[in-house]
């Protein structure tokens with residue numbers, strides 16, 4: 001018999017004590033733990049949200065035609081890939097999809113029970129496996145995946161640029177691995193607009209067969225509170241997932257769909273946002289460096305992945321709370337392999353980041 005499921009503590013709830021430490025400093029806590037945007041979405045997006053008139057009726061679970069066309073148009077413009085809007089479907093932000101997809105894939109393939117995910121990564125890949133009663137099996141390199149695990153895999157997750165490391169993994173290799181092993185590859189690309197080295201990358205550059213790209217407006221357009229995302233790629237997979245999700249009642253609210261159409265249609269606000277994150281990453285890395293903490297700048301995303309000087313991430317997090325008044329995430333939140341690092345999310349306004357820099361400089 002299986003053990004009853006007891007939800008583990010939510011990672012960020014484990015930071016309460018350090019939060020209290022940072023809050024005690026004059027000027028208060030600067031929260032650099034959760035990657036939640038602080039900057040405003042563009043006014044036209046808020047206008048569309050307020051004035052859509054779409055609040056009365058049920059919205060389409062798969063997303064309106066205009067929603068899917070706007071998403072496909074954005075992919076063509078910014079990522080250089082042609083996607084037929086019929087192979088695009090809506091999700092209510094992407095976390096629910098990430099957490100729920102193993103269960104849906106398992107309904108289709110009850111003989112499989114394994115989710116493969118990067119060893120240092122967003123915790124919801126592993127949690128999605130757990131919630132489906134599956135095995136969550138981390139991998140470091142595609143080549144090192146045990147063939148026995150590959151044979152049992154419902155899917156393989158990739159995340160480029162990666163949270164928390166900012167790394168730009170090889171999406172072509174992931175697509176090829178999936179095809180070779182007959183395992184669907186799910187590519188979480190929510191930080192794609194914040195790629196700092198080279199052009200933005202999507203797995204759909206490498207064909208659509210057996211792969212699905214997952215995208216969010218939370219980071220791109222500062223719409224994490226509205227909950228809008230989409231997935232696109234392999235027609236059979238997108239069709240299967242969107243049909244089951246329709247039965248389950250997943251729907252992006254109509255007004256949010258209207259806002260999302262406006263957001264996907266505009267790139268200027270994203271270029272501004274890129275500049276903000278770029279400056280904050282540089283500013284924060286410089287402040288840490290002055291305090292004797294080496295913080296390499298990432299290849300993508302808006303996190304600094306900082307090795308703890310003596311390998312003790314909780315001690316570094318405490319030091320930063322005590323001297324900088326800032327809250328950061330110990331790397332173990334992203335898997336045991338991340339234990340010697342902390343993640344610093346530059347998701348606070350410039351003056352708050354500057355306050356941390358001043359405090360660190362005078363500590």
Ligand SMILES: Cc1ncc(COP(=O)(O)O)c(C=O)c1O
Nearest residue numbers: 035093094095122163216218229
């Ligand atoms: C890698 C990754 N995927 C997915 C998400 C979920 O974003 P959302 O549910 O807001 O689309 C996050 C949020 O931090 C993330 O870091």
